Amino acid sequence: MKKTLFIFLLVLMARWSFSQCTGGINSFPYTEGFETSTGGWTTGGTGNDWAWGTPAKPVINAAGGGTKCWTTGGLTGGSYTNSEASWLQSPCFDFSALQYPFVSFKINWETEQQFDGASFQYSIDNGNTWITIGPANYSDCMQKNWFNQDPVTYLSPLTTERRGWSGNKQPTSGSCRGGNGSNGWLTAQTIMPGLAFRPSVLFRFIFGAGSICNNYDGFAVDDIYIGEAPPNQASFTYICDDLGKVSFTNTSILCPTSFQWDFGDPLSGASNTSTQENPTHSFTAPGTYTITLTVNGPGNAPSTITGEVTIISVSTTMLSAADCQTNTGGSIMATVTGTNGAVNYTWNTNPPQNTKTASNLPAGIYTVTVSGTDICPAKANGEVITDFSCMGIFFPSGFTPNSDGKNDGFGPLGGLSSLRNYRLRIYNRWGQEVFSTIDPFKKWDGKVKDQPTDGNVFVWLAEFEIAGKPKETRKGVLALIR
Numbered sequence: 001m002k003k004t005l006f007i008f009l010l011v012l013m014a015r016w017s018f019s020q021c022t023g024g025i026n027s028f029p030y031t032e033g034f035e036t037s038t039g040g041w042t043t044g045g046t047g048n049d050w051a052w053g054t055p056a057k058p059v060i061n062a063a064g065g066g067t068k069c070w071t072t073g074g075l076t077g078g079s080y081t082n083s084e085a086s087w088l089q090s091p092c093f094d095f096s097a098l099q100y101p102f103v104s105f106k107i108n109w110e111t112e113q114q115f116d117g118a119s120f121q122y123s124i125d126n127g128n129t130w131i132t133i134g135p136a137n138y139s140d141c142m143q144k145n146w147f148n149q150d151p152v153t154y155l156s157p158l159t160t161e162r163r164g165w166s167g168n169k170q171p172t173s174g175s176c177r178g179g180n181g182s183n184g185w186l187t188a189q190t191i192m193p194g195l196a197f198r199p200s201v202l203f204r205f206i207f208g209a210g211s212i213c214n215n216y217d218g219f220a221v222d223d224i225y226i227g228e229a230p231p232n233q234a235s236f237t238y239i240c241d242d243l244g245k246v247s248f249t250n251t252s253i254l255c256p257t258s259f260q261w262d263f264g265d266p267l268s269g270a271s272n273t274s275t276q277e278n279p280t281h282s283f284t285a286p287g288t289y290t291i292t293l294t295v296n297g298p299g300n301a302p303s304t305i306t307g308e309v310t311i312i313s314v315s316t317t318m319l320s321a322a323d324c325q326t327n328t329g330g331s332i333m334a335t336v337t338g339t340n341g342a343v344n345y346t347w348n349t350n351p352p353q354n355t356k357t358a359s360n361l362p363a364g365i366y367t368v369t370v371s372g373t374d375i376c377p378a379k380a381n382g383e384v385i386t387d388f389s390c391m392g393i394f395f396p397s398g399f400t401p402n403s404d405g406k407n408d409g410f411g412p413l414g415g416l417s418s419l420r421n422y423r424l425r426i427y428n429r430w431g432q433e434v435f436s437t438i439d440p441f442k443k444w445d446g447k448v449k450d451q452p453t454d455g456n457v458f459v460w461l462a463e464f465e466i467a468g469k470p471k472e473t474r475k476g477v478l479a480l481i482r
Contacts, residue, residue: 020126031224033223038070039091039224041090044087045085045087050207055071056076059217071221072218080218082211082212084214095198102225103133104188106186107165110218112166112176112210113167113178116209117219118165120134120203127202130206140298142299142300143191152208167179176212205219231303250277257296259275264289265289287310288339308374310372312338312375314334315334316333316380318382321385327386330361332366333357334356334357341373363385363386367379393412393472396413399446409443410426411441411442411444418467419464419466423436424438435448455480458477460477462475
């Protein structure tokens with residue numbers, strides 16, 4: 001029993017030691033250009049012909065950066081080993097403090113299209129199992145120049161996930177397929193979210209080839225970078241209408257996949273937040289609001305930015321009416337609520353006026369537009385009326401209601417539009433009211449109950465107000481002449 005338990009413990013210890021690489025690189029970003037050494041990267045596998053140094057091949061004839069790199073098929077010549085299934089393996093990495101793992105490197109491939117090529121893998125159990133990183137034929141701000149072929153036929157001895165880089169710059173020749181080469185050095189990059197905080201990580205490039213059509217330069221690697229993925233940078237712009245509605249546009253980089261907006265307008269209830277990329281929001285009242293945008297994804301650090309939007313409202317007040325004789329001298333003032341900051345005024349006068357108060361105006365309707373830095377513009381209309389009081393109010397002493405179009409009715413004359421709280425009463429000689437109105441434009445036609453009156457002398461009494469003047473009461477005797 002003790003012997004069995006001892007053997008079992010030895011097996012567990014052996015498995016544990018096999019599942020962990022130790023002394024991993026834990027300082028990031030990690031950069032390796034292979035200029036002074038192999039960088040601790042090692043090779044192996046069937047038909048292994050990886051070489052470190054300065055390449056001088058027909059197509060791969062320089063390093064990706066500096067003078068040295070790793071390449072299959074040796075540093076010279078134009079072929080790689082038949083039926084090759086080899087690898088270039090990294091030293092151990094400790095990602096315990098790496099939250100958004102990201103890798104980039106320079107690669108150059110010249111292999112038979114589809115059949116021969118390379119891939120990139122990781123292992124978290126000291127090489128017991130290997131997993132191919134990333135999809136093929138997909139590109140975004142985080143993944144570029146990644147795997148152009150799925151499957152690469154002769155990666156099969158090393159992996160069942162045969163996504164990789166394959167192709168060459170040559171035309172097809174006989175049974176040897178051409179096309180889809182890198183045509184020089186490219187920078188490939190991708191995120192590795194599944195490796196965040198992993199304490200022991202290995203990487204390897206794998207290379208596979210068939211037994212024919214291997215007269216190509218092979219696959220080369222240089223300038224490896226491992227570290228935190230470039231973070232997002234939140235940003236937005238906006239445009240406003242003059243009713244407090246604002247349209248926001250996300251301008252964040254690199255390429256976030258989720259968005260959280262807070263418009264700083266709690267009175268708007270559920271509408272105060274949005275997860276749309278480019279939302280709109282109608283603010284509930286004038287004032288300055290703090291806008292917050294947080295962006296996330298696709299595998300890098302989130303970012304938050306705040307900005308202010310000021311919503312204003314505008315009202316107008318007529319300060320003076322236009323003179324009734326010259327139709328000049330009117331003025332109107334704009335009042336802004338929602339900000340104490342500097343604003344710009346633009347009146348649609350001719351010529352345009354740019355002050356808070358537009359002056360020397362004829363009668364009419366005017367529009368003012370108010371704007372400012374980080375302020376949503378607002379508009380308002382206002383009216384300048386004519387001051388008819390300058391024309392005076394007159395009551396004639398008689399009238400002739402004979403339907404000849406001249407003096408057919410009795411009522412006030414002059415600036416009737418200036419009258420307020422108006423009332424006119426007319427009485428016959430017995431003191432009976434024969435006519436009454438509160439409309440200064442309505443005239444008495446000399447009839448009582450729609451019948452011509454037989455009287456010819458009447459008394460009238462008028463009460464009215466003119467803007468800016470005290471209430472008046474006037475009366476007189478009226479002669480009806482037939």
